[in-house]
Amino acid sequence: MFRKFRTVLAAAAFIVATYAAAAEMSGAHPDTYVVKKGDTLWDISGKFLKKPWLWPEIWQANPQIKNPHLIYPGDVISLAYLDRVAVQPGPRQDAPIGAIPLSDIEPFLKNLRVTDSFEQLPRVVGLEEDRLRSSGGQLVYTVGLEGAQVGQRFAIVRPTLRYTHTRFVSNGRYATYKEDLDFRGKRLGSQTIDWERNWNSAALDTGPQLELLGYELAQVSVGTLTRGVVPGSDASTLVLEGNGHEVRVGDRLIPVEAQPYDLQFFPHVPKVLQPEGKLQIAAVADALTSGGPRDVVAISGGSREGIDNGTVFSIWRQGSHVIDRQHDPEDSRLTETRPNSRTRAGGSDHVLPDEYAGHVMVFRTFEKVSYGLVMEGTKPARVGYALKHPDATY
Template identity: 45%
Template sequence: MIKKFAMLLGSMFFTVAVYAAAAQLRPDHPDTYTVKKGDTLWDISARFLSKPWLWPEIWQANPQVRNPHKIYPGDVLNLSMQGGAHLGLQPRVRIDGDAVTAIPLSELRMFLKDTRVMTEDQVKSAPYVVGFEENHLRATPGQKVYARQLSAEPGQRWAIVRPTNAFREFKDVGNIDRGSVVGDSLDSDVSMNRGPWHEDGRDNGHFGKGASLGVEVTVIGTAEVLRAGDPASLVLVDSTLEIRKGDRLMPVDDAPYDAYYYPHAPKTMPADPRVIAFSDALAAVGSRQVVAISAGAHDGIDNGTTFTVMSAGETISDDVASNSEERGTAKNVRLPDEYAGHVMIFRTFDRVSYGLVMDGLRPIHKGDRATQPE
């Protein structure tokens, strides 16, 4: 009896899985698709699924595709509907040794290695560069640097980081101007100020406002400990910028990102998450660019979490109301928010996450809302 019940239950789950696959396949999907070099799982899924972020649930529900991360260029995906919903993989000789990835990691590696988000206390209490050999003002690779509050042994390597942005909550989430961004630029040079850094708000109406979400730091070099002590002696191994006083030291992160990503809707939806910063952009970003979201592990966000980003509707003049006899009516009206694109999270910190814009119809701006991917 138990065995029959288990078989019945298994058949029910299979039926539900097949129904889900049928429901998500686009009506105009082809019968087959040959995987090409340069494809990503997201791109392929977007061709024949109405909700591309659901590809793990659908593909893994079908025994023909045991591991979607083991699909290679030259493989033929069978999408025919003959005999019911069917999403299969026709075996063939591999023509390329590189499996198709969920997202283009090659576009992320530099960013992932170079940027982190720490709490203000973590940055303030971190070891810091206090000086250089022969009283130089800056250091380049091959030169000695001296650091305080560093507990380390000779031979250990440390990352040298520089605070670049202070992430803050919006003070008034109900009335946000796109010019009021959350990222306040920082300067870590103690020769210019007494504190660990100062916020430069000259081009930022949000300067100094809102609760702290964390401090973004950029890895700008690597140093190896020569002699322990306070100050400790290190040799600068490599750097992308000149090292200066006030730069912080933090442990080297050897595994900054996951090997695989499984897109999924938020397990719990944070309260009003926003796009708060860009990577290598000023006013707006588009597909395959990196954004920071004002929600992180503390809010239940993990790698693969996928959001729909809604662009804030514009406020326009209601010329009809303005010219009517009813002068008391509002002359301005705010248009509805519009779909901008999908963002998939690939790295999380406590209250901030980094995501990749997977697709989109319009530019994404700071202040745009991250919502359920429906």
């Protein structure tokens, strides 16, 4: 339903204005770099900086650059000096390189959102000629739009996922859990995969401190209100636009927003530190078990945790909790891999170090859930992997 993301942060170049920033240079680098069509800021930063997510700070240290975020293919970036950045303008024939190509992330920016509840939303109660499905140009009948104006546009959405979060009292570890929903928003069960949405999440245990993080709503179509409630009826009438998926009874409605998302993204470190293991990958888009660079993941945290668009995290596989068979060959337990457990259960148990997997940058934030783009990595990023400060080393 939604195509896989082939994006990375966009745009251009940098040099350091202070020796502190210079320390982040990755070593030998050319005196100049010519920006190419298709370049991204993260990619270019990765060539010359140890920490690609620091590029906004470097640009801010160079106020002589009038607009450092408008870099064009053909621009020549000077990397020869540590005390200034020089940009020689190119032909300016192509569009500037943006932070993230909006055409690639549009499905997640426009067609998906996370909300605390959906039952109270206006809903579709009938379709033209009592059809089972309706598409572009056809009428749908709704309730709950009292007071809406004729001509107002509404997004028709459908609940698809339910996110929950659990903290276990016994060992203090966290688990994030995703369940697929049917078209009515009813839970399908932990093992069911919605192949049309094609997210995947591990079936993790629930516990006494279960918290609802939100419901994901997917936009299926857009309709325009053509008639309000008339005598003898209690339903309003909408006509569906030509693009979109089929609408069915039970779908919900929300007003169309002109621009509900950011147009530019500038990476930065988290503003608020969270307890170890609290932030996790909750789901992966377009994959069954794991994701890699340029894939999209859902994160079990949002604005409530101080996360905003551009926040960068490192992704870590939690160290396994293993049994030392050599020390105690009579131990009959099976080998365990218990993430987030930092206490040894016995003398023959060992907790292995966490393993670095990659970096992810948030591009859409809700109160308790965020969407992020995996920027780069050394191994697949899986559901349940923990998120830490981008500079974390263990």
